[in-house]
Amino acid sequence: MNTDWSEPAELSVCICAHLWLNFRTQMKLTSREPAVVFHNGTVVLPDKLLPDAVVVCEGGCITRVGRTRKLPQGATLVDAKGGYIAPGFVDIHVHGGDGADFMDGTVAAVRTACRAHARHGTTTIFPTTTTGSPEQLGAMLAACVELQRGGTAADGARVAGVHFYGPYFAPDKVGCHSQAGRRDPDAREYRRHFDTGIIRIATCAAELPGAEAFYREATRRGCLVTCGHSNATWSEMARAFRAGMRHVDHFWCAMSSVASLRQRFGTPMQASMEQFVLANAEMSTEVIADGCHLAPELLEFAYRQLGPRRLCLVTDANRALDMPPGRYRFGCASDGEWIESDGRVGFVPGGGALASSVVGLDTMVRHMKSATTASLPEVIRMASLTPADRAGVADEVGSLAPGKRADVLVLNQRLRVKWVFLAGEEVSLATD
Ligand SMILES: [Zn+2]
Numbered sequence: 440m441n442t443d444w445s446e447p448a449e450l451s452v453c454i455c456a457h458l459w460l461n462f463r464t465q466m467k468l469t470s471r472e473p474a475v476v477f478h479n480g481t482v483v484l485p486d487k488l489l490p491d492a493v494v495v496c497e498g499g500c501i502t503r504v505g506r507t508r509k510l511p512q513g514a515t516l517v518d519a520k521g522g523y524i525a526p527g528f529v530d531i532h533v534h535g536g537d538g539a540d541f542m543d544g545t546v547a548a549v550r551t552a553c554r555a556h557a558r559h560g561t562t563t564i565f566p567t568t569t570t571g572s573p574e575q576l577g578a579m580l581a582a583c584v585e586l587q588r589g590g591t592a593a594d595g596a597r598v599a600g601v602h603f604y605g606p607y608f609a610p611d612k613v614g615c616h617s618q619a620g621r622r623d624p625d626a627r628e629y630r631r632h633f634d635t636g637i638i639r640i641a642t643c644a645a646e647l648p649g650a651e652a653f654y655r656e657a658t659r660r661g662c663l664v665t666c667g668h669s670n671a672t673w674s675e676m677a678r679a680f681r682a683g684m685r686h687v688d689h690f691w692c693a694m695s696s697v698a699s700l701r702q703r704f705g706t707p708m709q710a711s712m713e714q715f716v717l718a719n720a721e722m723s724t725e726v727i728a729d730g731c732h733l734a735p736e737l738l739e740f741a742y743r744q745l746g747p748r749r750l751c752l753v754t755d756a757n758r759a760l761d762m763p764p765g766r767y768r769f770g771c772a773s774d775g776e777w778i779e780s781d782g783r784v785g786f787v788p789g790g791g792a793l794a795s796s797v798v799g800l801d802t803m804v805r806h807m808k809s810a811t812t813a814s815l816p817e818v819i820r821m822a823s824l825t826p827a828d829r830a831g832v833a834d835e836v837g838s839l840a841p842g843k844r845a846d847v848l849v850l851n852q853r854l855r856v857k858w859v860f861l862a863g864e865e866v867s868l869a870t871d
């Protein structure tokens with residue numbers, strides 16, 4: 440990457456031909472559009488801060504990142520006003536926002552949630568299924584395919600693929616999802632879902648009958664394969680690993696522990712998903728860093744033990760994001776489980792168990808920065824390059840590097856989102 444040049448940038452077209460074609464068709468951009476230049480800020484790279492630097496974008500791609508005294512003529516200038524110029528966030532685990540759940544299964548619902556998350560800095564999104572009927576899952580996948588086809592900046596965060604999450608959960612770890620929509624893996628069903636081509640992340644509880652076949656199929660289809668809502672033992676995780684599983688959903692939430700396995704098997708006590716992830720350098724995981732799910736010492740522990748290349752920040756947000764406190768359906772609007780939001784977090788009515796988050800990735804980034812010793816580049820990396828890398832889209836998004844899509848955020852010094860650009864186009868931060 441060219442990170443230091445002093446001459447005016449001679450703007451060249453994006454070096455990445457397939458991306459260029461993609462933008463030409465999807466974004467209807469032409470090479471005559473002026474360059475967009477982000478300046479007067481500190482650029483956040485994956486491994487360091489670059490003070491007083493610029494990011495130049497053209498034709499929907501990043502073309503230059505570095506220091507310069509002269510700005511290209513005729514360019515659209517975006518003044519970071521002494522704040523940070525950061526890559527757009529990548530959310531690999533998210534259920535909805537602004538009143539819509541992806542499982543509502545309509546293009547309008549998917550679009551509403553994607554627009555809400557874009558206002559919080561998420562530019563690449565993996566809409567995430569809940570438990571539900573095969574028909575509900577089919578409708579969700581079809582709606583995501585539809586929006587992915589025609590996506591523009593006005594459609595919000597770009598759908599990079601679906602996280603096929605529910606319904607293959609362990610019966611005793613269903614959490615706030617509908618128990619009626621849970622089942623064991625069914626090859627006829629999941630092959631049909633995989634055939635849509637949009638699934639890039641695939642979850643299943645490792646102890647279920649048929650889990651290994653599911654993992655092998657998901658691996659064959661190029662997915663990030665993950666174990667979640669599971670009470671799996673170390674040996675079940677080891678078998679899953681051999682079948683391609685490399686990630687665990689929301690660490691410490693709806694997953695096995697030494698204590699939960701003692702309840703399942705008695706003594707001798709067995710190692711759990713937690714130990715398997717911590718002990719295996721090829722495994723990654725994610726945390727819900729909203730300040731409600733995990734105490735600061737657990738976030739610090741996860742960061743120190745796993746490091747910023749194996750730990751992702753996710754929202755796991757439900758439809759109550761950017762909505763007033765109240766009762767909401769988690770999952771499909773017709774028959775999802777009822778949850779409540781107090782404006783800070785979702786919880787199961789009456790019981791007090793948490794039921795996913797109601798805030799955006801910008802909140803997670805701010806909280807992770809204030810609650811842990813992770814540096815700003817590390818925190819931003821956990822919300823951008825690391826999830827992009829794990830989900831297999833780091834060639835296109837996840838960091839400010841020439842050739843990647845021009846997904847750029849301007850954050851003020853308190854890390855609040857001031858501007859969002861998606862493929863070089865400004866995203867409106869006004870709520871609908
Ligand atoms: Zn979950």
Ligand SMILES: [Zn+2]
Nearest residue numbers: 532534755795
């Ligand atoms: Zn979730």
